[in-house]
Amino acid sequence: MAGVFDALAADRSRIERASAAQRVAEVLREHITEGRLAPGTRLSEEALGEALAVSRNTLREAFRLLADQRLVVHELNRGVFVKVLNPQDVADIYTLRLALETAGVRALHSAATERLAAVRTALARAEAAEALGDWVAVGTADLHYHQAVAGLAGSPRIDEAMAHLVAELRLAFAAVPSAHALHEPFLRRNQTLAGLLESGEIDDAEVELTRYLDDARAVIVRAMTETRP
């Protein structure tokens, strides 16, 4: 019966326009994750509505979307604020991150080949950025890399949860002064992990991943407590 136009259905998202609330949320998301809106900043409905030329209602819907992604917190009768991460948050993020990425590693053998290719691509991007000395780009590629690792599970819900975590992680990265010091030690370990994945050594990959995330969490937590004791 059907099935002839299934290939077109994949491009459905390119047809549907986004609502104003979604577009506003997207703009704010960028500003927050890139550190242009400092954590703790209060997002005034009136001021933001004027700046973005949208009504308060639309803005409030956008806030709900951002709160879903944990990038802002909504305090009743007080307004919405750019999320301020504390060390507990970072620890918790890494707990969930371990669960999601482990799910990806474990699905390695049943993962489609293009998913593993995505891991390779992200790693190559990180190396290229390192060669240029662009450590912020290394951070971006690093997050893409780990998103791809979780993506090995082939699960839309895991992908989305991981995407939210990644956005939140950027908040944590922004709290660390030196992107170089933050990412340099882990770049090599990304390569190690990728090697284990390529050769299908699931158990070893899982062990390495666990240690990797433990160490990364410790580095960020330490940096956070140092800069803001």
Next chain:
Amino acid sequence: MAGVFDALAADRSRIERASAAQRVAEVLREHITEGRLAPGTRLSEEALGEALAVSRNTLREAFRLLADQRLVVHELNRGVFVKVLNPQDVADIYTLRLALETAGVRALHSAATERLAAVRTALARAEAAEALGDWVAVGTADLHYHQAVAGLAGSPRIDEAMAHLVAELRLAFAAVPSAHALHEPFLRRNQTLAGLLESGEIDDAEVELTRYLDDARAVIVRAMTETRP
């Protein structure tokens, strides 16, 4: 310095009133997860706003909250609809569920004793409901039980992700005609899993959990394809 009143902070949620949007979302959530609002039902802004005596603005904010929990889908210019789960969704839910509950099992040794007690309590509730022949209550207790298993990880983010999954799972359960046939085979296996957890056999618990979820997914998917082919 601080810390004296930390115990009070846990009850903070009892003080803060909820916004109208949150209360509306809560009411709708109950109706959806209990099957009183059939999947696919269109939620008209005008009709619902009148029924609940809230403005369209407030209702739209509530819809955003429900969409966050995946209980409704929002189609631009068409409205919001109660989520219709397909077998792919169910399979994906179980993929994420496995990741979250596995994280709980793995954290068993470092879990606080009261978390394990929560697992015991939920299991006892399920057995009590079985004794009464109330299979819907068994289903509720079963979900609480698995929420508690994931809760062993002690991670707020895992707890929240699991809570969302549980709400979505209720949609799947509602699609299965016989609650008895659905839950009866798994009640005993919940006891098996609890026994392994009590005795600290993490690896065996993980294997049992994996098989459990595989089987449960298969049962639901089969029931879904039978009732709606």
Next chain:
DNA sequence: ATTGCCGGATTGTTCCACAATCCCCTAGCC
């Protein structure tokens, strides 16, 4: 039978009004 088009109905968005709440500041008190 397919396409083109129209009109009703619903959502998307804005604007405005007012109540509810919070926050800061000042005055008063011990």
Next chain:
DNA sequence: GGCTAGGGGATTGTGGAACAATCCGGCAAT
């Protein structure tokens, strides 16, 4: 002096109306 109480201004919470944008079903024309 420090603490408490209370007032006033600013901001959010919520409702309501209006109009634009969009979708959907049906009718007409080919």
